[in-house]
Amino acid sequence: MLFTVPSNLPVKVENEFLPAELERQAVDxxxxxxxxxxxxRDFSKQYAHIYSARLNAYRTLITTIIRKKWPSHYKILKLCELREKHEKCIVIGTIFKLQELKPSILKDLSEQLEIIPQPPRTHFVHDSDSLVLEDELQRIRLIGDSIDVHQVVTGVVCAVLGSEDEDGVFTIEDVCWAGCSIxxxxxxxxxxxxxxxxxxxxxxxxxxxxxxxxxxxxxxxxxxxxxxxxxxxxxxxxxxxxxxxxxxxxxxxxxxxxxxxxxxxxxxxxxxxxxxxxxxxxxxxxxxxxxxxxxxxxxxxxxxxxxxxxxxxxxxxxxxxxxxxxxxxxxxxxxxxxxxxxxxxxxxxxxxxxxxxxxxxxxxxxxxxxxxxxxxxxxxxxxxxxxxxxxxxxxxxxxxxxxxxxxxxxxxxxxxxxxxxxxxxxxxxxxxxxxxxxxxxx
The missing domain is CATH 3.60.21.50 (Purple Acid Phosphatase; chain A, domain 2)
Structure with missing residues (x-):
């Protein structure tokens, strides 16, 4: 036995292990x-549900923050509602990082088949990494200096202000995070x-x-x-x-x-x-x-x-x-x-x-x-x-x-x-x- 309760000190109650004149302070x-x-714990479900629940929760709370940060004349649209090119609007979605070095089961299988040997890594950042924004129905590629691709991770929900160009790429002018809760x-x-x-x-x-x-x-x-x-x-x-x-x-x-x-x-x-x-x-x-x-x-x-x-x-x-x-x-x-x-x-x-x-x-x-x-x-x-x-x-x-x-x-x-x-x-x-x-x- 490596640890035992010493018996040379008086113990009145189970949270007292101090000399007799002292008592352990208690708080609520x-x-x-x-x-x-x-x-x-239902493992028959898909993981898409957690992203949907996350986005729905943030969409409610981030809308109020958006109106404080940006003028009210900007429309808040879903990705499927983007119609006019170069029209400045606000889109709320979940960030997803496209990472070349990200571990993949397909790459693991390739290693086993000795087709494309992959060196072991502990850091998976590459200069070619890029960002996309996705909601319940679709996703769109993001560009712009308002978000550093290497300073965010997959799964973060945010609102972006910008416009879509002819190539279907969304150019970000500003970003709004959910912010610290109350x-x-x-x-x-x-x-x-x-x-x-x-x-x-x-x-x-x-x-x-x-x-x-x-x-x-x-x-x-x-x-x-x-x-x-x-x-x-x-x-x-x-x-x-x-x-x-x-x-x-x-x-x-x-x-x-x-x-x-x-x-x-x-x-x-x-x-x-x-x-x-x-x-x-x-x-x-x-x-x-x-x-x-x-x-x-x-x-x-x-x-x-x-x-x-x-x-x-x-x-x-x-x-x-x-x-x-x-x-x-x-x-x-x-x-x-x-x-x-x-x-x-x-x-x-x-x-x-x-x-x-x-x-x-x-x-x-x-x-x-x-x-x-x-x-x-x-x-x-x-x-x-x-x-x-x-x-x-x-x-x-x-x-x-x-x-x-x-x-x-x-x-x-x-x-x-x-x-x-x-x-x-x-x-x-x-x-x-x-x-x-x-x-x-x-």
């Missing part, structure tokens, strides 16, 4: 991820309240330095280390969120086989139980964890956590995950959407990508084109319906944070969570002022 919490739990007012907290964010625990790894860092983390959360004044600060940690990579890490240099991951289940359960004994814990799956690979990922099966499920403070949550903590909306993923956007564009700064997803009002636009997801029929669960106060992405190369300020006064704390197994680093966000800092255990 609501899991608002219902749209990820209730997503359809943000509810922040509550005012009288004292500091902290949220701990981390990812990439990689419990299947048995490296001594990694296990040592995990033990330090557990002792820190438990209040074992430090002076009484420092322990009082630790009592203000109101929640711990682990954003994927729990069993196996994204960046682990060693190739872990299935037996290693299965063997780590007992250690994962012991660690989750130890953390849940001292603070509320939300555990998200990642693409290498024993959970369905398709987004939105369902929570871990409860059978994996026979000890941790005994604690009411332990929560198995989906990926993506959204919750309300003390009146602050917290939204995030385990990092798959951002990694995919980096592969299919020249966007390489994770914080800038997160800002773009807020501007596009969509956390995973490349679903289902290059990120596997369930064939949603009625709604697109990845639309950012409410602007979060804290927006995080897990399994990054390094810790990074910034503040996104929207046009309507939105204030969002952006946090890129590093892989804990390699960086030994986690993030802490203070709800009182949304300040964020990192802490390293090594």
């Amino acid at each position: 919490y609501v899991d608002t991820s219902y749209r990820f739990y209730q997503v359809s 943000q509810k007012p922040f509550p005012k907290l009288a004292n500091d309240r902290y949220i701990v964010l981390l990812s990439g625990l990689n419990m299947a790894s048995k490296k001594p330095d990694h296990l040592f860092s995990l033990h330090l983390l557990l002792e820190w959360l438990s209040g074992i280390s430090g002076t009484s004044q420092y322990q009082e600060e630790l009592s203000k940690v109101v929640r711990v969120i682990v954003a994927g990579g729990v069993f196996a890490s994204y960046s682990d240099e060693c190739i872990l086989n299935e037996s290693d991951v299965i063997a780590s289940a007992e250690s994962v359960d012991a660690f989750a139980a130890a953390v849940s004994a001292v603070a509320p814990l939300d555990l998200m799956p990642g693409c290498k964890d024993p959970s369905g690979i398709m987004l939105p990922q369902k929570p871990f099966h409860y059978c994996l956590f026979p000890k941790a499920v005994e604690y009411k403070s332990f929560h198995r949550v989906p990926n993506p995950y959204e919750c309300d903590i003390a009146g602050f909306t917290c939204l995030g993923t385990s990092g798959e959407p951002l990694k995919n956007i980096m592969k299919y564009s020249n966007l390489n700064n994770r914080l800038e990508i997160m800002k773009n997803t807020l501007k596009w009002r969509h956390m995973a636009p490349t679903c289902p084109d290059t990120v596997p997801c369930t064939p949603c029929v009625v709604t697109d669960p990845f639309i950012i319906q409410n602007c979060p106060a804290i927006y995080f992405s897990g399994n990054s190369e390094e810790f990074a944070t910034d503040v996104y300020k929207g046009e309507d006064g939105q204030h969002v704390r952006l946090v890129c969570l590093p892989d804990f197994s390699t960086s030994k680093t986690m993030a802490i966000v203070n709800l009182q002022n949304l300040e964020c800092f990192s802490m390293t255990f090594s």
Whole structure:
């Protein structure tokens, strides 16, 4: 057993693991991820439905933004309604990128037949990439300097102002994005309240330095280390969120086989139980964890956590995950959407990508084109319906944070969570002022 709950500290209730005179501070919490739990799992449906649902949702909300941005005399037309050439109008549609290097099953078959050998790639951007705009019925090619083809990805919905020429090409003069959604007012907290964010625990790894860092983390959360004044600060940690990579890490240099991951289940359960004994814990799956690979990922099966499920403070949550903590909306993923956007564009700064997803009002636009997801029929669960106060992405190369300020006064704390197994680093966000800092255990 790698992790056990120490017995040398008094424990009165399951969320207290501090000296007798201290109590873990508590705040209101609501899991608002219902749209990820209730997503359809009917695999007999086509993926065209999710694009249709996405476009219909954006067409309603973006029309109001269009009228504020552009004069009202421009007509809003569908592609099938384009009749007169060079008539300036507005078209709402979904961007699709034509990419020469994009992986294709036909190319894979060609490789097997040794007809056209394809070199392995991790970045699929080429100078010949181009954009088209499509709606429910047809598509049209886009040209113009208003959109940089290498700064967008497939699946983003926008409105374009321009005209069609004789060749059936639409020349863009300006573009309108959906913009960041409305943000509810922040509550005012009288004292500091902290949220701990981390990812990439990689419990299947048995490296001594990694296990040592995990033990330090557990002792820190438990209040074992430090002076009484420092322990009082630790009592203000109101929640711990682990954003994927729990069993196996994204960046682990060693190739872990299935037996290693299965063997780590007992250690994962012991660690989750130890953390849940001292603070509320939300555990998200990642693409290498024993959970369905398709987004939105369902929570871990409860059978994996026979000890941790005994604690009411332990929560198995989906990926993506959204919750309300003390009146602050917290939204995030385990990092798959951002990694995919980096592969299919020249966007390489994770914080800038997160800002773009807020501007596009969509956390995973490349679903289902290059990120596997369930064939949603009625709604697109990845639309950012409410602007979060804290927006995080897990399994990054390094810790990074910034503040996104929207046009309507939105204030969002952006946090890129590093892989804990390699960086030994986690993030802490203070709800009182949304300040964020990192802490390293090594």
